[in-house]
Amino acid sequence: MFEIINTLSEKDINKDFVAIGALINKEKSPYHASLIINYKSALFQFHYTSQEIEFQKVNYNYFHKRTQTIHEDEIPAFIAYCNSIKKKANPTYGFFYSGEYYDSNGTHFSQKSTGERMTCVGFCLNVLKGFLEEDYIKYKDWNSSSHEETDYLQKYAEEHNLDVETIAESHRRISPLEILTSGFFDNLPISKNNIDDKSDEVKEYLFNY
Template sequence: MFEIINTLKEEDITENFVAIGNLINENKEPYHSALIIKYNSDLIQYHYTGSEIELRNIDFEYFHKRTKTIHKEEIPAFIAYCKSIQKNANPIYGYFYSGEYYDNNGEHFCKKEIGERMTCVGFCLNVLKGFLEVDYLKYNDWDSSTHSNEYLIKYAEKHNLDILKIQESHRRISPIEILSSGFFYNTPISKIEIDSKVDEIKEYLINY
């Protein structure tokens, strides 16, 4: 699966691109997601660390897959969009995603009670949906069963939130799942499509 590239060790044949990146742990399991941007001589990681949004040169060994949804001609506009988000966004960490996004001014737009709460994957989804102006994933394919209900109960108690108002937004889309999305062009991308690639990617990373 040569379409997945070790960002720091291998050369991607495409000159400029936006990609989905994963960091992997010592067991070669993905645990963190970022958007990887190659533009001219710059190789950039754009991600939510759980405490801040970073847009800077890569210094971690990601594995990335170029997304087919953002074309190289759009990259300058995409970088400007990312900078607007970095300036205006204020995410809070949590296992939630309900189809929200960042608008052209970098402001978060959400119709649900949960507001601006997300994981590193959720952040990537907010960014991709905002730039593409369509849902990137069929996010409702992932329901509350994808993450612990005990987590939801404790999260609501800790943050003084009404569990009945946030439970529909509670879901976990994993780093390897968003990495798998890079193989598909037509949006929104379904969980069935993504699941068709997950085992192949796991095997590739284990044997890398």
């Protein structure tokens, strides 16, 4: 599966691209997601660390899969969009996503009470939806059972003085493995079934790399 590239040690055949990137742990399992941008022979990472947003040259050992949803001619506009987000965004960490996005000015837009709460994956989804101006994935395919931590929602609501009932429908976990796998599809929005059908193959490739 040569479409998955080790970002720092392998040469991608495309000169300019936007890709979905993932870091893997000692068990060879993805644990963090980022957007990887290659433009004029410079590699950048755009991601949410759970504490801050970074837009800088790649300094982590990612694996990435180019997305065909953003054309190479659009990369300068995408970089400008990312810079706008970097200036304005102020996310907090939480396992929530319900179709939110950053608009062309870098302002976060949400119709849910969760507001600008997201994981590293959720950040990538906010960025992709905002730039593409349509849902990147069928996020409702994931429900609260996709996050397996016991009593997470109740504890989060108590800690942040939120009402469980109003945030429950936004609670879901889309994993770094799943968003990396999404890079194999370009018919939007991408379904969980499509991702599930491919994710074991991606997982095995990473494990055996």
